[in-house]
Amino acid sequence: MEILEIKKPGEKRKKARALLLFSGGLDSILAGKLLEEQDVEIVALTFRSQFFGAGQAVRLAGELGWPLVVVDISPEQIEIVENPRYGYGRQLNPCIDCHGQMVRIAGQLLERYQADFVATGEVVGERPKSQNRQALGLVEKLSGIKGLVLRPLSARLLPETIPEERGLVDRNRLLDIFGRYRKKQLELAERYGLKEYPTPAGGCLLTDPGFAARARQLMKWRGKLWPGDIELIKTGRVFFEPDGLIVVGRDEQENEKIAAIAGATDILVTTAGVKGPLAAVRLKEASPLAAGGVVESSSHDAGVNRAGKDWSGSLPGPGPRTPLDDASASTGRGAELARMVRQIQEGTIRPEKPETGSFEAEIASRGVVRKAGLLVIRYSRRARDKERASAAVIHRGLVYELEFQQADWKDYL
Numbered sequence: 001m002e003i004l005e006i007k008k009p010g011e012k013r014k015k016a017r018a019l020l021l022f023s024g025g026l027d028s029i030l031a032g033k034l035l036e037e038q039d040v041e042i043v044a045l046t047f048r049s050q051f052f053g054a055g056q057a058v059r060l061a062g063e064l065g066w067p068l069v070v071v072d073i074s075p076e077q078i079e080i081v082e083n084p085r086y087g088y089g090r091q092l093n094p095c096i097d098c099h100g101q102m103v104r105i106a107g108q109l110l111e112r113y114q115a116d117f118v119a120t121g122e123v124v125g126e127r128p129k130s131q132n133r134q135a136l137g138l139v140e141k142l143s144g145i146k147g148l149v150l151r152p153l154s155a156r157l158l159p160e161t162i163p164e165e166r167g168l169v170d171r172n173r174l175l176d177i178f179g180r181y182r183k184k185q186l187e188l189a190e191r192y193g194l195k196e197y198p199t200p201a202g203g204c205l206l207t208d209p210g211f212a213a214r215a216r217q218l219m220k221w222r223g224k225l226w227p228g229d230i231e232l233i234k235t236g237r238v239f240f241e242p243d244g245l246i247v248v249g250r251d252e253q254e255n256e257k258i259a260a261i262a263g264a265t266d267i268l269v270t271t272a273g274v275k276g277p278l279a280a281v282r283l284k285e286a287s288p289l290a291a292g293g294v295v296e297s298s299s300h301d302a303g304v305n306r307a308g309k310d311w312s313g314s315l316p317g318p319g320p321r322t323p324l325d326d327a328s329a330s331t332g333r334g335a336e337l338a339r340m341v342r343q344i345q346e347g348t349i350r351p352e353k354p355e356t357g358s359f360e361a362e363i364a365s366r367g368v369v370r371k372a373g374l375l376v377i378r379y380s381r382r383a384r385d386k387e388r389a390s391a392a393v394i395h396r397g398l399v400y401e402l403e404f405q406q407a408d409w410k411d412y413l
């Protein structure tokens, strides 16, 4: 768990301080505003992981003038996705466990940030599975800080909390919002002069049907979720083969991203002499550390993993890029590979035939590598109409050729 203080909270100056779980969505903004009206100081706490970013929260906390702490929960969230205690939502989103974990972490940080309690923007009945009364109770149970979780928007529908009992917050000035109808929230937004209404909970890849399907396949194929694999399946067309995983770029940008994400042991395949996609092949026997994009910390839109890779491109939800997003995928090894791919496609670098019996020939003959070769030709408009076409295999700094005839890929068309 990595903690990043975007705007460091200073010494506590008021009678009460709340550590507010802040997504940047309207509900969490309103929860903070309601508490501020009661002279409670706000320290915003947001999370990021490989599946969602913190860009929106960073920007909005800045606009609201709230101190902000970002916690990276990538490894913890992967464990939860693999093994949720309370199951999944519609897709691969284990929201009850995930919220429970966030509140638990917030509870662990109370002392560090001199906060008296945790506040959230949750609304009873707003989400059928994760925000009904029972689910909110489970979240509190998982968090281990019973009585210290205040939900200002629905507080009067819920049991009294310790900050209310202690008089830090006046329960009568908290609200009793219920359900999905957001009229009350929109009225409040107007009252507080909030001009934009960020979408609630947007941006978590685990709720995206396409990504969730791929991640499920990945869990089945690999038996677990490796961080490097997760990065790879965020991009392009994904194929799971018995002996390897293939990801094929759909445009120049995805080609560059694949080049940036590819790990030391990945095999890259592209069209030789004509423009076309770049594919990465990750053999099933690859080790997690060599399998590229090993994420030690951080998340997509808000950050960069320690290998300097930008995770932001696949964010489905809203949220502009922030200064935290600016690490470039086009530096270092990735940029070099992308350049090499362009030169191969332009014909400046010509792949060589691997020597019979060599290690390279063995790699080139593997089913999954041949399939990647056929796929890049299939998806290249310029290559697929030819009688014969070549794919280039890039592995360990060598570039060698895989030759095909139209009969080989015509079934793919």
Ligand code: SF4
Pocket (backbone or CB within 6 Å): 052, 093, 094, 095, 096, 098, 099, 201, 204, 205, 206, 207
């Ligand atoms: S939507 Fe994603 S980030 Fe939000 S609680 Fe659910 S799993 Fe966690």
